[in-house]
Amino acid sequence: MSIIRNVAAIAKGMSITLREGFEPTQVENYPDGKGPLRGAQLQERFRGKHQLQRDENGLEKCVACFLCAAACPSNCIYIEAGDNTEETRISSAERYAKVYNIDYNRCIFCGYCVEACPTDAITHGHGFELASLNATTMVMRKEDLLVPVATGLPRSGNEEAEALA
Ligand code: SF4
Ligand code: SF4
Incomplete structure (x- = not known):
């Protein structure tokens, strides 16, 4: 039973990996992006200069x-x-x-x-x-x-x- 459970857990994990692999890439295109921050995305709480x-x-x-x-x-x-x-x-x-x-x-x-x-x-x-x-x-x-x-x-x-x- 434990072997079946483990295989099911691995299959579930791999299915998520496979699904995410076909999702659009979500990265910041810094420094080649648009806008004044050139693609960087900053949260309001970001501590900068x-x-x-x-x-x-x-x-x-x-x-x-x-x-x-x-x-x-x-x-x-x-x-x-x-x-x-x-x-x-x-x-x-x-x-x-x-x-x-x-x-x-x-x-x-x-x-x-x-x-x-x-x-x-x-x-x-x-x-x-x-x-x-x-x-x-x-x-x-x-x-x-x-x-x-x-x-x-x-x-x-x-x-x-x-x-x-
Ligand atoms: S100036 Fe000093 S206290 Fe202020 S953020 Fe920098 S290290 Fe921290
Ligand atoms: S010296 Fe100026 S910036 Fe520093 S704690 Fe006092 S009022 Fe604030």
Whole structure:
């Protein structure tokens, strides 16, 4: 009886293999596919290159509290804080990130920095083509991470100052 059961189980397994063999191939045609991702398909939860977010007024959400850097197990976040002034306001709080670097030579995309951030300033985007033969290009600066000001939003004091300079 056990021999018959085993043969039946093998036949059942092989029938599934045979059936799937004639199904259309389902693979991602990256990098030769269509669209901006060139065939790659990413889930919403995918942890790609980070983004530094702005609030509804266009100000930077990062308040330079250093919690993300403290939470990072790879020690790959480097921040220098600056003070907002009445003339030049970058974030809505007392301080802003004057320098914000992430070293992607070290980042393991664990997401701890995102979890630690009290203002939702840092999030994971979907950028994934980060490989480089030059390690120095793997250090992304604030300018590489900051989302652009949405059209119609007021500019931060710093951007106003730059525009007037
Ligand atoms: S994802 Fe992880 S390793 Fe990368 S910067 Fe954030 S905390 Fe550090
Ligand atoms: S990204 Fe968030 S956690 Fe990191 S320094 Fe800015 S406000 Fe603090």
